[in-house]
Amino acid sequence: MNKVLLVDDDTELCALQAEYLRAEGFEVAVEHDGERGAVAALSGTHAIVVLDVMMPRVNGVEALRRIRQSSSIPVIMLTARGDDIDRVLGLELGADDYVPKPCTPRELVARIRAILRRAEGSGRVRESHAPLSVGVLSLSPEQRRAEWAGQALDLTSTEFGLLEVLARQAGSPVSKNDLSEKALGRPLARYDRSIDVHVSNLRSKLGVLADGRSPIQTVRGVGYQYILEQ
Known part of the structure; x- marks a missing residue:
């Protein structure tokens, strides 16, 4: 449509x-x-x-x-x-x-x-149609569905895009500008807090790891990282 x-x-x-x-x-x-x-x-x-x-x-x-x-x-x-x-x-x-x-x-x-x-799943965030799993997080890019420990997550299109970018690079920091380019489709503007707010929303919707931490961690001076469970 x-x-x-x-x-x-x-x-x-x-x-x-x-x-x-x-x-x-x-x-x-x-x-x-x-x-x-x-x-x-x-x-x-x-x-x-x-x-x-x-x-x-x-x-x-x-x-x-x-x-x-x-x-x-x-x-x-x-x-x-x-x-x-x-x-x-x-x-x-x-x-x-x-x-x-x-x-x-x-x-x-x-x-x-x-x-x-x-x-529609044709933006630059898309790298593969294949399902993606990182720990208890499962993503289905083609259907744009996400699950945490088998429970469906209610995500907006932007939240799904951000989570997919972070999950595909799990264990490595992703800059805010890369997140904006790949998930929002635009460069990060000066003083733009959009990525921070979307990540905050994601953290509230995701579960926590075994040690109680959020799987999305801030990397000071860089951006964010989806961390792998030890």
Whole structure:
């Protein structure tokens, strides 16, 4: 599917974004408030949601919370430039990525395509269709399913991508820039905390090793490492 759902109360901006997206080959649906946007996102007819944070009544953060209660559909948040609080909160709630406003239509299209490639399993994170096991962690890249000790993990597309990159290089540190390039499909921007927040979400969803540690450890000055059980 290539159907994009735009949720933004700025009708003029939505119309411009929708026109550009259609010219790039996407199908586009538009909603102008968070409540209707959340309902539409859960309809199963869209491939990705672009969700503005600042909206009346039900804002983008609350809409995302409702979406994540029952769906892992990819979500890009549109945040005010420099608004780190909304940005981090959105990522903590399970947004796949964010784009600061104002943004160019070209940048938005690039982010959408990167996430859809990853969600479809054709992004650069993919190295093999074969299942991957590291200790009690099992990954099925083709189905994009993950299990910890036989129990299914509820991961977003971005979280799965990050976990796959770390698991494929288990025992070795992976830089934040490599994680951003391979799992987010973009270079790591200065002061960008996206990787840190996604890793924090992953740690809360994964189990712990026999010694009580998280399998994802911080490597100071470098990035993160999926550690092997001794």
